Amino acid sequence: MLDRKPIFDEVRHLLGRGFDPHEVTALDCAIDRALGMPAHAATGHRLGAAGKALIRKWEGCGKRRADGRFEAYPDPGSADGDPWTIGWGSTGPDIARGVIWTQAQCDARFDRDVAAYAEEVAGALGPAPTTQNQFDALVSFHYNTGAIGTATLTKLHRQGSFAEARGEFGRWIYNDRKPMRGLKARRAEEADLYGRA
Incomplete structure (x- = not known):
């Protein structure tokens, strides 16, 4: 078993800061890949087609320019x-005003990010029995x-x-303390998928 602490300590030193939970999982996944282990090896969970379609439906691949590339945009639901x-x-941290990507860059980043999020969900659920639909919804x-690490639903x-x-999905419909119609609809679809056998 590889001792990962020296790797994390060195990267932490190079960055001059600690890691957020998403970065820890992403770094763990990168180490796993470097060792030839698939990212889902430790948990057995992978995002399914229904989950991928649901995320892509609600996220969209937004702000397409006339030249077919995509530009970064501010969160429309937050005050700042x-x-x-x-x-x-x-x-x-690499996404700010003026960043422009191709469709291939958008797709590659989605695949990388969603794999890390799936690992975080699997880690938060532990050995709890989980259907594919429940996992995809989460x-x-x-x-x-x-x-996922702090929610009562977990x-x-x-x-x-x-x-x-x-029933807890419906509590997560707020942005800047305001209920959002889009979040309400998304949570309803996630709850529906979660509840399917």
Whole structure:
């Protein structure tokens, strides 16, 4: 078993800061790939077609320019425009005003990001029994909220309280403390997918 601590310590030193949970998972996945392990090897969970379609439906591949490329745009639901977003809902420190990507860049970033989010969901769920539809719904939820580690619905799912967990999706419809019609509709679709056998 590889001791990853020296790798994380060195990268932390080079960056001059710590990591957020998404970055930890992304770095773990990169190490796994370098070792020839598929990203889903530790958990057995992978995002399915229904989950990928749901995320892409709600994220869209937005702000297409006349030349066919895509430009970054501010979050339309937040008061300050943060976070800046591009492609299939991709955000991060490398995305800001003036960033322009091709469709291939948008697609590649989506594949990378969604794999990391799926790993985070799998880690948060642990050994709890989880159907493919439940997993897909939770990855969509996490891709949009980043809250799989703190959400009550995760705790309820781990306890096997699936009906109660399903009801929790509807609580995540706010941006800057305001209910958003789009988030309400997205959470309803995620809850529906979660509840399917």
